[in-house]
Amino acid sequence: MSNPPFGFGLPDPDKRRENEPSNSGGEQPGSGADAFQQLGQMLSQLGQMLSQAGTSSGPVNYDLAKQIAMQRLNDKGGDKIGFGPEDKSGDSAVRDAAHLAELWLDEATILPAGASTTAAWSARDWVDKTLPTWQRLCDPVAKQVSSAWMQALPEEAKQAAGPLLSMVGQMGGMAFGSQLGNALAELASEVLTSTDVGLPLGPAATSALLPANIEKFTEGLERPSSEVVVFLAAREAAHQRLFAHISWLRQRLLATVEEFANGITVDTSALEQLAGQVDPSNPASIEQAMSSGLLEPQTTPEQQAALGRLETLLALVEGWVDVVVAEAVGDRLPGADALRETLRRRRATGGPAEQTFATLVGLELRPRRMRASSALWKLVGDQHGMDKRDQLWSHPDLMPTADDLDDPLEFSERLGGNGAGGDDLDPIAELERTQRAEERAKSEEQAKDDSTDPGDPDEGKGKAD
Incomplete structure (x- = not known):
């Protein structure tokens, strides 16, 4: 981000002098009055920026992020919802597609419908x-990076800065907010559904499609838009069935992203070098420092x-969504196979949206082994x-592992004795047996500890006497 953030920087003296009236007082350019005027303009712009950025506290200024994202989307027509100029809402087409998709999915999975609300969103709605x-x-x-930034400052610099440290933290929050706002605008211009990046980002039990983005996606596919909408509605509905009825899944996905982020470490020696590049009088230098590459996180084994x-x-x-949707639509959509392959490649290779997310959170949300998962x-x-x-899906301990993706046939044989013809293993019963075995092991360990407990020291002393 080489441009000064939020639309301000040090004034261009040449342009300013072109627009200024002649100096009747006889003061020469670059005089003390000129410098004070320049400083006053900068401080005025800084104050205006801080007041417009909202009152968001914390490591990221989310008020500013939302303002920037909404403004960028306004410039792109991000309030458009329908599939065409005559379609003002898109709700009717989305509801019809979702209803049809749910009927087909009922035949392809035991999980019931997970969405109680179906909506057509604009890009602004998605944000x-x-x-x-x-x-x-x-x-x-943001917390990890901000904390590392403060810790990297020399002690004498912290004492000299005093109250200014809070302003540095505020400016850091604004820099993160600026990055997030621009990233969200990019994502909102590309996503097709609320679950398009694989995470449950939207409200629970809400199935949402973005008709304006779907319309752009459909261009060049040589398939009718109605077919594409139904196929995407089926994918969204399948995701919602998982997120609504598999109680551990939503929390596990988000918690794993948080776990990765919490493990971020930053090279403090690089931060010390970076601290010397920040000009306190130029807030743009903070964002430039954030994006300079010196803040590249170090990946730990835990991460x-x-x-x-x-x-x-x-x-x-x-992979599960891919298989279930393929079985649900079957021969009902002539272009289903082509759409399936297009979306597989889109998810596997990633686009600007996934790259933007990688910049934001530090990891890529690409299911690299989606084809192996589909095969399993x-x-x-x-x-x-x-x-x-x-x-x-009833319990995380029953789920296939990364090793199982390498050998799906072995997993299937293990699941059902000797494959298709053997006695099937009930996964729920197996889980219950495992839990009972663990409880017995704990009880035996506790009994063993009790039997070796030396007891009350006074009691032992009395017996010795």
């Missing part, structure tokens, strides 16, 4: 509805483990049926 979740995802990153778990879980979600879910469903396939 407004998903911002609370973004706050949960971005706060850990790598969290990233691995997140990628596997995302792949399992996307398809195999389990073919060999053991829809019920057993979907029952695996």
Whole structure:
């Protein structure tokens, strides 16, 4: 971000002098009065910026982020909802597509409908509805970086800065807010549904499509827009069934992102170098410092483990949705196979939206193993049926692992004895047996500890006497 943020920077003296009236007082350019006037303008702009940025406190100024995102979307026509100039809302088409998709999904999964509300969103609506979740995802990153920034300052600099440190923190929050606002505007211009990045970003039990973005996505596909809308509605509805009825899934996904973010560490020696590049009189230098590359986080082994778990879980979600939607639409949509492949590639390769998210949170939300996951879910469903396939979601301990994605046939055989012809293993019963075994082990360990307890020291002393 090389441009000064929020539309202000040091005034251009040449342009300012062109617009100024002649100096009747005879003062020469660059005089003390001229310098004070320049400083006054800068402080006035700074005060106006701070007042317009809202009262958001914390590591990220979310009021500013929302203002920037909304303004950028206004410039792009981000309040458009319908599929065409004559369609003012898009609600009717979205509701009809969602209703049809839900009917088809009922035949392809044991999970019931998860959305109680179906809506057509504009890009601005997407920003407004998903911002609370973004706050949960971005706060850990900003806190870690802000904390490292403050800790990297020499002690004498902290004492000299005094109250100015709070302003530095506020400016840091504004810099993060500026980055977030621009990123959200990019994402809002591309996403097709509320679950398009694989996370439950929107309100619970709300299925949402963005008709204006879908209209742009449909261009060049050579498929009727109505077909594309139904296919995307089926994907959104399948995601919502998982997020609504698999109680642990939403929390596990978001918590894993938080775990990754909380583990961020920053090279303090680089921060010390960076601190010398910040000009307190130029707020733009703070944002330039934030985006200079010196703040590149160091990935720890704990983060790598969290990233691995997140990628596997995302792949399992996307693979399951891919298989269930393919079975639901079947031959009902002539272009379903082509749409399925297009969306597979879109999710696997990522676009500007995923790259933007990587900048925001520090990781890429790409289900790299989506095809392997699809193959596993398809195999389990073919060999053991829809019920057993979907029952695996009942508890995280029953879910396939990253190793299982490498060998789906072995997982399927393990699940059902000797595959399609063996005695099927009830995953719920197996989980209950595992829990009972763990409880017995704990009881035996406790009994062993009690038997070796030396007892009351006084009691032992009395016996010795």
